[in-house]
Amino acid sequence: MIDFETPVLKEYPIIPLIQPGAMAHSKPYVAKQDLQEKIGFPGELIDDWQEVAIKKMGELVSKSRALMVFLDTCVKCGACTDKCHYFLGTADPYNMPVARQDLFRDVYRRYFTFAGKHFPKLVGAKDLDKDMLDLWYSYFHQCSQCRRCSVYCPFGIDTAEISMAAREILNTIGVGQKYCNEIIGKAQTIGNNLGLPEPALADTLEGLEEDIEEETGVKVRLPLDEKNADILLVTPSADFFAEPHVDGLIGYAKVFHAAGLSWTLSSHASEASNFGLFIGSYDNMQKISMRIRDAALELGVKRIVFGECGHAWRVAYNFLNTLAGPFDFLDQNYPIPQNISEVTYDLIQRNALTLDKSANDDKVLTFHDSCNVARGSRMGDVAGGQFIIPREIIKATCNHFYDMADDTIKEATFCCGGGGGLLTDDLVELRVKGALPRMEALKQVVDNHGVTHMVAICAICKSQFSKVMPYYGFEMDQVISLHQLVGNAIVLNRSE
Amino acid sequence: MSLLTFIFTLLFYAATATIVAGLAFKIRLYAITPTPLRIPTTPAPTSLSGVIARLFFEVTLFNSLFKANKWIWLFGWLFHAALLFVLLRHLRYFTDPVWGWVDTIQPYGKYGAFIMVFGLGGLWARRFLVDRIRFISSPSDHLMLALLVGIGLTGIGVKFVTGTDIVAVKAFFLGLIYFDWQPMPSDWLLSFHLVLVALLMIIFPFSKLLHAPGLFFSPTLNQIDNPREKRHTSSKSASSDNRG
Numbered sequence: 001m002i003d004f005e006t007p008v009l010k011e012y013p014i015i016p017l018i019q020p021g022a023m024a025h026s027k028p029y030v031a032k033q034d035l036q037e038k039i040g041f042p043g044e045l046i047d048d049w050q051e052v053a054i055k056k057m058g059e060l061v062s063k064s065r066a067l068m069v070f071l072d073t074c075v076k077c078g079a080c081t082d083k084c085h086y087f088l089g090t091a092d093p094y095n096m097p098v099a100r101q102d103l104f105r106d107v108y109r110r111y112f113t114f115a116g117k118h119f120p121k122l123v124g125a126k127d128l129d130k131d132m133l134d135l136w137y138s139y140f141h142q143c144s145q146c147r148r149c150s151v152y153c154p155f156g157i158d159t160a161e162i163s164m165a166a167r168e169i170l171n172t173i174g175v176g177q178k179y180c181n182e183i184i185g186k187a188q189t190i191g192n193n194l195g196l197p198e199p200a201l202a203d204t205l206e207g208l209e210e211d212i213e214e215e216t217g218v219k220v221r222l223p224l225d226e227k228n229a230d231i232l233l234v235t236p237s238a239d240f241f242a243e244p245h246v247d248g249l250i251g252y253a254k255v256f257h258a259a260g261l262s263w264t265l266s267s268h269a270s271e272a273s274n275f276g277l278f279i280g281s282y283d284n285m286q287k288i289s290m291r292i293r294d295a296a297l298e299l300g301v302k303r304i305v306f307g308e309c310g311h312a313w314r315v316a317y318n319f320l321n322t323l324a325g326p327f328d329f330l331d332q333n334y335p336i337p338q339n340i341s342e343v344t345y346d347l348i349q350r351n352a353l354t355l356d357k358s359a360n361d362d363k364v365l366t367f368h369d370s371c372n373v374a375r376g377s378r379m380g381d382v383a384g385g386q387f388i389i390p391r392e393i394i395k396a397t398c399n400h401f402y403d404m405a406d407d408t409i410k411e412a413t414f415c416c417g418g419g420g421g422l423l424t425d426d427l428v429e430l431r432v433k434g435a436l437p438r439m440e441a442l443k444q445v446v447d448n449h450g451v452t453h454m455v456a457i458c459a460i461c462k463s464q465f466s467k468v469m470p471y472y473g474f475e476m477d478q479v480i481s482l483h484q485l486v487g488n489a490i491v492l493n494r495s496e
Numbered sequence: 497m498s499l500l501t502f503i504f505t506l507l508f509y510a511a512t513a514t515i516v517a518g519l520a521f522k523i524r525l526y527a528i529t530p531t532p533l534r535i536p537t538t539p540a541p542t543s544l545s546g547v548i549a550r551l552f553f554e555v556t557l558f559n560s561l562f563k564a565n566k567w568i569w570l571f572g573w574l575f576h577a578a579l580l581f582v583l584l585r586h587l588r589y590f591t592d593p594v595w596g597w598v599d600t601i602q603p604y605g606k607y608g609a610f611i612m613v614f615g616l617g618g619l620w621a622r623r624f625l626v627d628r629i630r631f632i633s634s635p636s637d638h639l640m641l642a643l644l645v646g647i648g649l650t651g652i653g654v655k656f657v658t659g660t661d662i663v664a665v666k667a668f669f670l671g672l673i674y675f676d677w678q679p680m681p682s683d684w685l686l687s688f689h690l691v692l693v694a695l696l697m698i699i700f701p702f703s704k705l706l707h708a709p710g711l712f713f714s715p716t717l718n719q720i721d722n723p724r725e726k727r728h729t730s731s732k733s734a735s736s737d738n739r740g
Binding site: 015017018020062063064065066068069070072073074075076077078079080081082083093096098099102113114115121122123124147150151152153154155156157158161282317318319321322325326335336337374375376378381382383384411 | 631
């Protein structure tokens with residue numbers, strides 16, 4: 001592992017001067033042959049890679065209006081240049097969204113546009129050679145696909161779409177990323193990213209039931225593969241054992257219990273997360289999504305509810321209906337799918353939960369909007385519901401809540417630094433530096449309001465912050481699940 | 497027909513054909529290319545009227561750019577607004593009789609060129625002064641600004657400095673429209689102005705100027721945020737050889 005210095009938290013955020021090459025060394029491990037082949041890609045860099053890559057590029061552009069329009073319309077105005085958390089944390093100019101896009105766009109122009117074919121120097125068009133391939137591998141794995149740049153772009157250009165396409169091209173010629181592709185393989189064969197088989201999962205859930213009973217004296221169930229339950233809960237597998245995720249899972253269970261809802265987890269679809277998104281692979285994303293449909297049919301449920309996870313919710317909210325729908329066999333009176341926060345919020349609105357806010361009086365809270373919830377999806381039935389609902393849940397479950405600075409929350413939220421398939425130890429420098437903008441905003445509310453904990457609604461955010469917060473002088477347990485707050489505050493009826 | 501008239505007649509027919517055919521080709525391509533998945537970006541409207549309002553304010557006020565960077569917004573918006581005024585004012589050279597409202601804006605439109613050049617100057621200065629924008633600028637970005645500044649300055653020159661036989665210019669362009677060709681007045685500054693304009697028309701469909709039609713086809717901006725209520729399908733989205 002390369003030594004690096006953790007950025008210093010400044011009082012006010014400052015846009016750094018560019019430092020070319022600052023992160024050129026950052027590259028995730030390459031996927032080995034078996035991982036690649038398992039999910040339908042060549043095992044290693046193929047001989048005619050250049051030709052195949054160009055062909056794939058043309059194919060992708062011809063099948064995606066987004067990609068086509070985004071490649072044509074950028075005017076290089078520079079509005080996005082200071083918007084990426086990786087740029088702010090590393091100062092590497094290729095981490096400016098437009099410069100990252102240009103790694104793709106310059107190649108596209110060289111092979112597919114009149115100007116690029118005939119006047120490459122004039123328009124900055126470049127050949128796809130080995131050097132360019134290395135830049136691609138490095139810098140398209142320094143984009144967490146958080147879409148912050150797309151909010152500020154006058155044409156809505158979304159770098160995430162371009163980095164997904166680039167990763168798909170890389171995979172097509174045999175250069176995959178180990179972390180993502182290993183996980184996609186596990187999700188498709190075992191049913192979850194962690195490769196947790198059914199017996200282990202059953203064991204874990206049983207253990208959690210015992211823990212809850214010990215703590216509260218109430219028998220709260222965490223059912224697995226229970227046929228004809230009303231609700232199928234699909235949650236990121238980190239919720240089954242990682243801290244602070246598991247406290248969130250306990251929170252969901254308590255909510256279902258208190259509201260008297262019948263629910264189950266599935267061992268076939270024991271994963272909400274969908275890493276197919278990160279590598280831009282429609283096929284893989286669809287395969288993983290189909291497992292959820294299959295589980296819902298197999299178990300005969302009426303509703304599908306997703307646990308706390310950012311990109312999983314993006315795929316669920318925006319894509320699931322397209323990828324694995326139509327879901328005409330589910331109860332149409334509920335949104336399909338639904339987010340656990342929507343379920344809890346509805347129950348709170350209907351006074352169906354007894355909540356004791358003082359149970360969280362030992363904490364002063366702030367809320368980190370997860371990027372893919374904030375900018376890739378929605379909750380509730382009004383625009384911006386994804387900002388309202390989690391905050392309303394926090395306010396209903398605790399007494400002390402302060403938002404971070406306006407330009408760091410809601411639609412302007414910063415990615416945690418570990419999204420988009422970058423949550424791996426071989427990218428820890430990138431992850432630490434990418435967390436800088438969020439850490440600066442957090443420090444402000446810690447200093448000004450005595451905030452003790454930051455609430456997150458995404459498995460990646462929770463893992464990432466637990467890992468990087470100590471680099472900045474915070475404790476790893478200062479990030480907590482939203483439903484941990486709910487779980488703490490909820491008053492369970494002991495007589496049941 | 498003099499050589500000058502011959503050249504400019506051909507030039508403007510070629511330029512018009514290029515921009516019209518080029519844009520038609522591009523717009524058709526955008527329109528028929530599938531959108532496999534729903535990808536609106538926040539703040540995403542939940543209805544069609546919301547999307548129309550969103551695009552309207554993006555086009556007229558540059559909403560997102562305003563959120564992003566006040567300097568780029570100021571220079572960019574001034575340039576575009578002034579350009580619109582200047583273009584509308586120029587309608588008087590292509591219509592006979594001149595429409596009333598074109599006459600109304602004439603006194604203001606005349607000075608639009610100065611604001612246009614000012615806005616362009618600000619945008620160009622940023623390409624040199626801001627290290628981030630210097631990094632992302634290629635020669636074509638500078639040339640595009642040079643072209644537009646050139647058009648603005650020669651236009652100002654013709655209007656306010658040298659003057660030109662505007663009646664003859666109008667006769668020339670009306671002649672082009674009605675295929676009743678008239679002589680092009682011999683005026684080097686005017687000729688320079690018109691050559692630059694024709695050049696801009698010709699490169700329009702091959703360059704980043706495509707941002708004008710492209711904006712309306714950007715899925716992040718023009719999609720409705722209602723994927724749970726309405727199942728999104730594109731012609732090919734269900735087939736497995738597609739992507740997101």
